[in-house]
Amino acid sequence: MIKVKNLTxxxxxxxxxxxxxxxxxxxxxxxxxxxxxxxxxxSTLLNMIxxxxxxxxxxxxxxxxxxxxxxxxxxxxETVGFIFQLHNxxxxxxxxxxxxxxxxxSVKSFDMKNRALDLLEAVGLNSLAxxxxxxxxxxxxxxxxxxRALVNDPKVVLADEPTGQLDSENSELIMDLMQEKQEETNxxxxxxxxxxxxxxKAEKIIKIKDGQIESV
Amino acid sequence: MGLLFFSFALKNIFRxxxxxxxxxxxxxxxxxxxxxxxxxxxxxxxLLDNVINESMMNSSFGVNDNLSSLIRNQxxxxxxxxxxxxxxxxxxxxxxxxxxxxxxDEYRKEMTKxxxxxxxxxxxxxVFIGSIIIMVAMLKAVGERTREIGVLKSIGWTNLRVSGLIxxxxxxxxxxxxFVVTVLLLIFxxxxxxxxxxxxxxxxxxxxxxxxRIFAVTFLTSLxxxxxxxxxxxxxxxxxKPDEAMRY
Ligand SMILES: Nc1ncnc2c1ncn2[C@@H]1O[C@H](COP(=O)(O)OP(=O)(O)O)[C@@H](O)[C@H]1O
Ligand SMILES: [Mg+2]
Numbered sequence: 320m321i322k323v324k325n326l327t328x329x330x331x332x333x334x335x336x337x338x339x340x341x342x343x344x345x346x347x348x349x350x351x352x353x354x355x356x357x358x359x360x361x362s363t364l365l366n367m368i369x370x371x372x373x374x375x376x377x378x379x380x381x382x383x384x385x386x387x388x389x390x391x392x393x394x395x396x397e398t399v400g401f402i403f404q405l406h407n408x409x410x411x412x413x414x415x416x417x418x419x420x421x422x423x424x425s426v427k428s429f430d431m432k433n434r435a436l437d438l439l440e441a442v443g444l445n446s447l448a449x450x451x452x453x454x455x456x457x458x459x460x461x462x463x464x465x466x467r468a469l470v471n472d473p474k475v476v477l478a479d480e481p482t483g484q485l486d487s488e489n490s491e492l493i494m495d496l497m498q499e500k501q502e503e504t505n506x507x508x509x510x511x512x513x514x515x516x517x518x519x520k521a522e523k524i525i526k527i528k529d530g531q532i533e534s535v
Numbered sequence: 536m537g538l539l540f541f542s543f544a545l546k547n548i549f550r551x552x553x554x555x556x557x558x559x560x561x562x563x564x565x566x567x568x569x570x571x572x573x574x575x576x577x578x579x580x581x582l583l584d585n586v587i588n589e590s591m592m593n594s595s596f597g598v599n600d601n602l603s604s605l606i607r608n609q610x611x612x613x614x615x616x617x618x619x620x621x622x623x624x625x626x627x628x629x630x631x632x633x634x635x636x637x638x639x640d641e642y643r644k645e646m647t648k649x650x651x652x653x654x655x656x657x658x659x660x661x662v663f664i665g666s667i668i669i670m671v672a673m674l675k676a677v678g679e680r681t682r683e684i685g686v687l688k689s690i691g692w693t694n695l696r697v698s699g700l701i702x703x704x705x706x707x708x709x710x711x712x713x714f715v716v717t718v719l720l721l722i723f724x725x726x727x728x729x730x731x732x733x734x735x736x737x738x739x740x741x742x743x744x745x746x747x748r749i750f751a752v753t754f755l756t757s758l759x760x761x762x763x764x765x766x767x768x769x770x771x772x773x774x775x776k777p778d779e780a781m782r783y
Contacts, residue, residue, distance in 0.1 A: 362778075371689055371778040395777075396691020407686045407781065411550045412543065419539060421690040428538055467690065 321345040321368060321475065321507060326377035328363050337363040339530040341377070345523075347474075348505040350498065352518040355527035361511045362479050364527065368509065369401055369477045370394045381475060396421060400468030400506075402478040402497075406460040408452040414439065414463045415448040421471045438466035442496055458489030465496055476501065478510045482517060494520060544703040548711075551676075555708060558672050562712035563719075565665030565760050570716070570753045572661055576654030577745055580647045662759050669705070669764030677701060677768035684772055685780025698769045705761035713754060 323343040329336050337360045345351055353361050366372045367379055370391040379386045381398065395401075400421075408417045418435035426434065439445045442462040452460055461481060468476060478497065482490035494510075494517055501508040510521065518524050526533040548555045677684070687697050724731060 366778040369689070372776045392688065392691050392693045394691075395689060401689050403781065407682070407689075409683055409686065411546045416539060416543070420687070420692075423539065423692070424696065431539070471691075 320347050320380075320382065321509075322378075322380040323364075323368070324378045324380070326364075326367060326374050326379065328360075328367060328372070328374050336530050338367070338374070341527075341530070341532055343525065343532060343535075345507060345509065347382075347507055348501075349523065350501055350508045350521045351510075351523040351525055352521035353509060353511045353525045353527060354513070354515070354518050355533075359527050360530040361527055363530075365477050365479050365509060365511055368475070369399050371401075396425065397471065398474050400471065400473035400476045402461075402464050402468045402476070402481045404480040404483040406452070406457075406464040408460055408463055408467075410452055413449050413451055414444065414455070417452065417463060418467045418470050421467060425471075435466070435470055438470050439463070441469075441500070442466045458485055458492065461485060461489070461493055462496065465493060465500075469500055472504070473506060475507045476509070478508070480511050480513065482512065482514065487516075490514070490517065540700065540703070544700055544707055547700075547704055548707055554676055554679075555711075558669065558676070558705075558708050559712050559715065561665075561668050561672055562709055562757070562760065563715050565661065565668070566712055566716045566753065566757045568661045568665065569658060569756050570749070572654055572657045573749050573753045573756070576651050576658070577749055579650050579654070658756060662756055662763070665757075665760045666763035669760055670767050673701075673705065673765050673768045674771070677771060681771075681775065681780050681783040684775065685777045685783070688775075688777035689781065694773045697772050698765075701769060701772065702762070702765055705765050709757065709761045713757070 321344070323341055326338050326341040326343075327336070328338040341360075341364065343364075353364065355361050363372075367374050367386075368381070370379075370386050373387065373391075381394075384394075386394065408414075409420070412420070415432070415435055418438055419431045422431045422434060436445060436448060439448050442465055444459060444462055444466070447455060447459065447463075452463070455463065461484075465481075468478075476497065481497070482493055485493065497508060497510070498520065500506070508521075510517065512518050523535060525535050684697055687700075688694075
């Protein structure tokens with residue numbers, strides 16, 4: 320379960336309040352979507368939950384563990400899978416190697432490769448395993464990014480506008496992939512989106528405005 | 536797992552040919568600068584040995600003391616030199632002569648040590664300058680990859696691992712620079728080998744082992760260039776938060 324208590328995050332030395340005293344509970348295995356206008360603090364909230372940055376005040380607890388008390392890179396490596404608006408693949412590595420990256424250091428290289436290939440197959444791209452990202456279409460790159468996010472069997476999958484750069488057909492494909500995996504493995508899935516069509520697939524819609532939760 | 540790490544580093548080098556070429560050229564220049572300062576240190580130490588040897592010979596036979604006065608001019612207050620002169624003036628006493636010999640010997644050692652010291656600092660200076668140039672190049676290269684570093688950190692790579700990758704890359708580049716330097720020197724040797732033998736071994740009485748030492752010292756010293764050169768870029772890796780890095 321994800322528990323957010325009195326979370327506040329400021330930027331520019333307090334001039335910008337990105338999140339203001341946010342409280343939020345997300346159940347295990349739940350699929351929630353986070354909506355709000357641009358600049359309302361959606362990404363900031365997701366980054367705090369994913370341990371990409373630390374809050375100025377308040378607590379984020381994931382599966383009973385306070386993020387301020389644990390090793391964040393290990394948490395990111397073992398517990399979370401992140402998907403960004405821009406696929407953020409490493410251009411110098413092939414798709415397969417990109418998917419292997421999160422396993423690095425925790426899994427033997429032979430298993431790494433098999434595991435990565437399994438996931439590429441799951442997103443339907445095993446034929447492109449040895450291609451470099453610049454040879455792929457936007458939708459394909461995002462599917463590789465989904466494979467990379469899921470390769471370490473995360474308990475929590477966080478997606479920040481994963482379909483923001485995609486046409487509706489590819490958006491649908493990516494969402495189906497993520498939802499399918501979420502149901503299959505009972506992971507918690509949080510998707511930030513502008514698109515109501517996508518948001519309404521979720522069990523719960525969280526609306527955020529000016530750094531505060533407007534409605535759940 | 537180590538394999539991917541290595542191939543990652545190599546791919547970053549080979550898939551960014553211009554950047555790598557630029558850094559390797561800088562390294563090659565740095566290594567040659569080190570080589571020259573190291574070689575000058577050895578050669579001048581050797582030359583000095585020969586000069587003083589000669590002057591000692593001449594003085595003790597009383598034929599010509601130009602060289603010993605030349606040494607005296609260089610350090611007027613040096614009591615050793617005064618005693619050498621005293622010895623030269625009173626060169627009929629053989630017991631005094633043997634004292635002079637040991638004085639001159641000491642003096643020569645001092646002088647050689649001084650010259651080598653000077654070149655040691657010159658060497659440090661080259662390491663320093665070389666490091667700064669590489670640091671600027673690396674800072675730029677790491678700066679370009681800020682986003683990538685953010686991605687790696689966001690998928691759980693530790694600062695240590697990301698830094699290791701960057702350090703490994705610059706070490707690979709150093710190996711390539713060594714390779715280039717070695718090839719250039721070999722080409723130079725094959726086309727001018729005879730002259731080198733003449734100059735170094737015959738004229739300067741340099742032992743071939745000294746030549747090897749020059750190369751060993753140069754290559755060892757040059758190891759510090761990329762290590763010092765990546766310190767600042769690595770600090771950046773440690774400081775930046777993944778979400779911030781990905782906004783680039
Ligand atoms: N790293 C940062 N530095 C400065 N300001 C930031 C940073 N990240 C976010 N902000 C600011 O915080 C507010 C919320 O941003 P964000 O969470 O990205 O919004 P959203 O994802 O909902 O569009 C915005 O005003 C934004 O300008
Ligand atoms: Mg955003």
